[in-house]
Structure formats: C-alpha cells, structure tokens
Amino acid sequence: MIRNDKDLSAILVIFGGTGDLTHRKLMPALYNMLLDGLVPENFRVVSIGRRDKTEEEYKKEIRASVEKHSRNKVDESIWSRLNDMITYYRFDFREYDGYLMLKKYLEEIDEKANTKSNRIYYLAVAPEYFETIVHGLHIADMARKESSWSRLVIEKPFGKDLKTARQLNQKLLEVFDEKSIYRIDHYLGKEMIQNIMVLRFSNSIFEAIWNNRFIDNIQISLTEKLGVGSRGNYYENSGAMRDMVQNHIMQILSLVAMEPPVNLKTDSIRTEKLKVIEAIEDITPEFLRENVVFGQYGKGVIDGNPVVGYREEENIPKDSNTETLVAMKLHINNFRWAGTPFYIRTGKRLGTYGAEIVIQFKDLPNILYFKDSNIQEPNLLVIRIQPNVGVFF
Ligand SMILES: NC(=O)c1ccc[n+]([C@@H]2O[C@H](COP(=O)([O-])OP(=O)(O)OC[C@H]3O[C@@H](n4cnc5c(N)ncnc54)[C@H](OP(=O)(O)O)[C@@H]3O)[C@@H](O)[C@H]2O)c1
Known part of the structure; x- marks a missing residue:
C-alpha cells in the first residue's frame, strides 16, 4: 500500500x-x-x-x-x-x-x-x-x-x-x-506571535525602518504574577532561563530580528531564524557579568494578598539558587542590528502579567516641539501578545 x-x-x-x-x-x-x-x-x-x-x-x-x-x-x-x-x-x-x-x-x-x-x-x-x-x-x-x-x-x-x-x-x-x-513550542501558536512575520513583511512602512538606523533598542518582556505553584519539582530543575529564555524568548527574538525568508516553507523560516541566533554575541564570563541579572522571588504581596517566597514553595529546597527572574542585554552582530541592544526580561511573581515586544525608535532631533522642556518621549511600537492582543503606537 x-x-x-x-x-x-x-x-x-x-x-x-x-x-x-x-x-x-x-x-x-x-x-x-x-x-x-x-x-x-x-x-x-x-x-x-x-x-x-x-x-x-x-x-x-x-x-x-x-x-x-x-x-x-x-x-x-x-x-x-x-x-x-x-x-x-x-x-x-x-x-x-x-x-x-x-x-x-x-x-x-x-x-x-x-x-x-x-x-x-x-x-x-x-x-x-x-x-x-x-x-x-x-x-x-x-x-x-x-x-x-x-x-x-x-x-x-x-x-x-x-x-x-x-x-x-x-x-x-x-x-x-x-x-x-x-x-x-506552544507559545508560537499564540495569535500575535504568528502575526509578527505578517506585520513585518507585509507592511512596507515597517520593513524600511526595521533596523539599527531607526531603532534604538528592542525589549522583550514575558512577566508573570503567579509563583511556581505545584510545579516546583519541574521548575527547580529548570529555572527561568531554561523555562522561558532558551525556547519562547529565543523564538520571539528570532522572529523579530530575522531577514525575510525566501518563501513561507518551514525550512526557509528556520534557516533565517538560525542565522539570527548564530549572530548573537558570544556568551562569555565577562558578558554574563556585564549583561545578565538573575533573581529569585522572596515573600511579598501580590494584588493585596500575601505570598510566600520561592524557597518556601512546595518541593523547593530551602537553599535553592534557582533563578525565577532573568534580565539580559544582548546584541545581534549582523548588518541589520549591530549596535541596537535587545533587552530580555522574564520572571515569576512580578508586578504585572503580560507578554510584549517594545520597539523603541531613535529620538528625533529636538528642534521643533518641546525643544526647551526636553520632555519628548521616545516613539514606541508595542506588539502585545497577552493578556490582550494588539499592536499599539
Ligand atoms: N503543564 C504545562 O502547561 C506545560 C507547558 C509546557 C510544557 N510542558 C511539558 O509537558 C510535559 C508534561 O507536563 P505536565 O505539567 O502535564 O506534567 P504532569 O501534570 O506531571 O503529568 C504527567 C503525566 O505523566 C503520566 N505518567 C507519569 N509516569 C507515568 C508512567 N510511568 N506510566 C504512565 N503514565 C505516567 C502521569 O499519569 P498518572 O499521574 O496517571 O500516572 C501524568 O498523566 C512536561 O515535559 C512539561 O515540561 C507542560
């Protein structure tokens, strides 16, 4: 048959x-x-x-x-x-x-x-x-x-x-x-993630300015209010870096930074994503010291309710050093992105729940409006993945 x-x-x-x-x-x-x-x-x-x-x-x-x-x-x-x-x-x-x-x-x-x-x-x-x-x-x-x-x-x-x-x-x-x-990676099934490529490659206004000449920095933030809950056994062996950064955030980063693929076939998209990841600056001990922050949540109050610290959660050792927060700055060393930093943040028990990509554009010359008061805010393009989905200017 x-x-x-x-x-x-x-x-x-x-x-x-x-x-x-x-x-x-x-x-x-x-x-x-x-x-x-x-x-x-x-x-x-x-x-x-x-x-x-x-x-x-x-x-x-x-x-x-x-x-x-x-x-x-x-x-x-x-x-x-x-x-x-x-x-x-x-x-x-x-x-x-x-x-x-x-x-x-x-x-x-x-x-x-x-x-x-x-x-x-x-x-x-x-x-x-x-x-x-x-x-x-x-x-x-x-x-x-x-x-x-x-x-x-x-x-x-x-x-x-x-x-x-x-x-x-x-x-x-x-x-x-x-x-x-x-x-x-079920994160890739989220509506807005699926639309990043559409947004970039089917709108002529974006592609021309999607580079280091116009963009000052890019921030990718995936934040949770929840703690580790009943998943302590899993999380203790993983931490925020393995749980969120090497999978979901690297996928988002590559979609935001990749070159247009030659077609929409899986292999062509994968090839362009891989080039982005290969262009990320080397992770050396010096890089880690200068550009990465790890944290772990302690006890506190979320939405008015007291919550325990990570080390008091179920199945977590009292001396755990597992990170529940990662913040890092990295560069993609290719022609499109050299000099434009990417800031990544993710963590549990943070003040807000959400996932978004913020594209911060370079400042305009401060010669017309607000020239004396210096209060001009940067131009931002916000791609929101959750809780609500949308693109905001
Ligand atoms: N939960 C999520 O949102 C999520 C998100 C992303 C990725 N993942 C990944 O998905 C996987 C599953 O996660 P989970 O949270 O669903 O885990 P879970 O709630 O602990 O479920 C584990 C399942 O494995 C079964 N199982 C364990 N040992 C077994 C055995 N010897 N024979 C037969 N069945 C056995 C359990 O069945 P019994 O209890 O009936 O034995 C249960 O159905 C993990 O790799 C996790 O990292 C989970």
Whole structure:
C-alpha cells in the first residue's frame, strides 16, 4: 500500500493523558479544533495514564477541564463528538511488555474507526521519560511503517544543555525520521506571535525602518504574577532561563530580528531564524557579568494578598539558587542590528502579567516641539501578545 501523508485520519496517542498539559492545553485545543472543523472524520484519541479510573470518570474530568480552559463555550454537539473520540488506557509506560498490548489495542481501533494505522504520539510527560517511551515504541515496532505515517510530538524542555539536547536528538532520530519529529513550542501558536512575520513583511512602512538606523533598542518582556505553584519539582530543575529564555524568548527574538525568508516553507523560516541566533554575541564570563541579572522571588504581596517566597514553595529546597527572574542585554552582530541592544526580561511573581515586544525608535532631533522642556518621549511600537492582543503606537 502506498503511504498517503495528506490523509490525516489517525489515532492521537497521548502519553500523560491524566496530566496538567493534557487537561489545560491539549483537550481544550482539540475541542476548539473540532469546533473549527479542523479534525478529520476518522480520528481517535487514546489517553494513557496510570491512575485508576473508569473511562466515564476520565471523560467527566476532561469535560470539566474543557469547560474551564476552552476559549469557546462548550457546545453539546461538539463535546459529544470529542467524548466519542476519546478512550482512556491504563498503562505504566516504563514496562516494555505493555507496548505490544498497546499496539494491539490501537490496531483494533484502526479496524473500527478507519484511522488508517496513522499515529501521533504526543509525549505530555516529564522529560526524563522521553527516551523510555521512544524506546518502547521502537521495540514494539510502532514507530516506522511503510504504508502509514507516525509522528512524535515533544514539548519543552528538550534536554538540559547542548550536550543532553544532542543526546536526546540522537536517540529520537534512531527511531523516527527528522520530518516525523515535532519539537513543539506552544507559545508560537499564540495569535500575535504568528502575526509578527505578517506585520513585518507585509507592511512596507515597517520593513524600511526595521533596523539599527531607526531603532534604538528592542525589549522583550514575558512577566508573570503567579509563583511556581505545584510545579516546583519541574521548575527547580529548570529555572527561568531554561523555562522561558532558551525556547519562547529565543523564538520571539528570532522572529523579530530575522531577514525575510525566501518563501513561507518551514525550512526557509528556520534557516533565517538560525542565522539570527548564530549572530548573537558570544556568551562569555565577562558578558554574563556585564549583561545578565538573575533573581529569585522572596515573600511579598501580590494584588493585596500575601505570598510566600520561592524557597518556601512546595518541593523547593530551602537553599535553592534557582533563578525565577532573568534580565539580559544582548546584541545581534549582523548588518541589520549591530549596535541596537535587545533587552530580555522574564520572571515569576512580578508586578504585572503580560507578554510584549517594545520597539523603541531613535529620538528625533529636538528642534521643533518641546525643544526647551526636553520632555519628548521616545516613539514606541508595542506588539502585545497577552493578556490582550494588539499592536499599539
Ligand atoms: N503543564 C504545562 O502547561 C506545560 C507547558 C509546557 C510544557 N510542558 C511539558 O509537558 C510535559 C508534561 O507536563 P505536565 O505539567 O502535564 O506534567 P504532569 O501534570 O506531571 O503529568 C504527567 C503525566 O505523566 C503520566 N505518567 C507519569 N509516569 C507515568 C508512567 N510511568 N506510566 C504512565 N503514565 C505516567 C502521569 O499519569 P498518572 O499521574 O496517571 O500516572 C501524568 O498523566 C512536561 O515535559 C512539561 O515540561 C507542560
């Protein structure tokens, strides 16, 4: 049989079907995709977890999460379609014998639902399990097939540093082709982020001034009022730098600073983003001393409510040195940006919640208006990502 990559009939197999990511993001997203008519007819979802619950109980919890987190109100007919698509499958994914049973279970669904043996394996689990699951899929021969496609989806964090990221990459590539691996940054799905390229490359007024001759500096700020909450175990091993900067902020920075790609194909966009990242000045000990500030939140008051410090949060050691705030200044050493600093800020328990990019233009000659009072404010272009979306002057 010839493989048809355009046929999107498939089973979405979620490892971590009882977790936070599935409840808060994946299921509400699936619900909204159904609402928008974006889910193929022959599509099923198998949610894997260890918790002892009936399918009915599982679906009840998912419904509650969709109601809480979906951007659209729950419509009964759409919910009933999602409800019919989902099954809950109990399985400890560290036990390799179980993968053959899972494979059989999925093949039975293929028969009933005509899902064409296509698979999307979504790893909504802690990163230390990525290799375990991929190995399990490999030994049960569930990853590569001649007549159907299989895709692997992984969220951040992708390794802890360059060495571990390369090791993980190597392991994944032993089992899946590069084109079948989707390293997801859900931040890129936000409406305004998707529009940065449109804003820049389809408005002639911007492209001519989008460079170091007209722009004084660029500020990218992703700030949260929330603390670490129940995610202490994860955050303590990550910190703000790994949690926010190396993924979301680097993606935003590259979209803001990149050259126009030759076309809108994924590889062409990736090539231009990579050039930006390669042009970032070297990170040396001197650079760190001069240009980077790390911080950690202490106890205080947010919106009138007392909140504990980071070291008093659940699962955080009393002597933790993990950073919950990063502020840095960096330069992109290419023709477009040499001399224009980029300021990055991100942190938890800050005074405001939001995400925005501020483009600050160079001052005009102070010879006409306000020339005696010196109160001319800089011209700013603000691209707001959240809480509300928009572009402001
Ligand atoms: N939450 C977010 O907003 C978010 C955002 C970006 C990226 N991520 C990434 O997404 C991944 C998942 O995060 P999360 O917050 O959803 O974690 P989580 O709430 O701790 O969920 C972990 C899931 O893994 C399952 N699991 C753990 N060990 C298992 C085993 N041996 N066998 C079967 N299932 C097992 C758990 O099922 P049981 O409890 O039923 O055993 C649970 O469904 C992480 O890599 C995280 O970094 C999360």
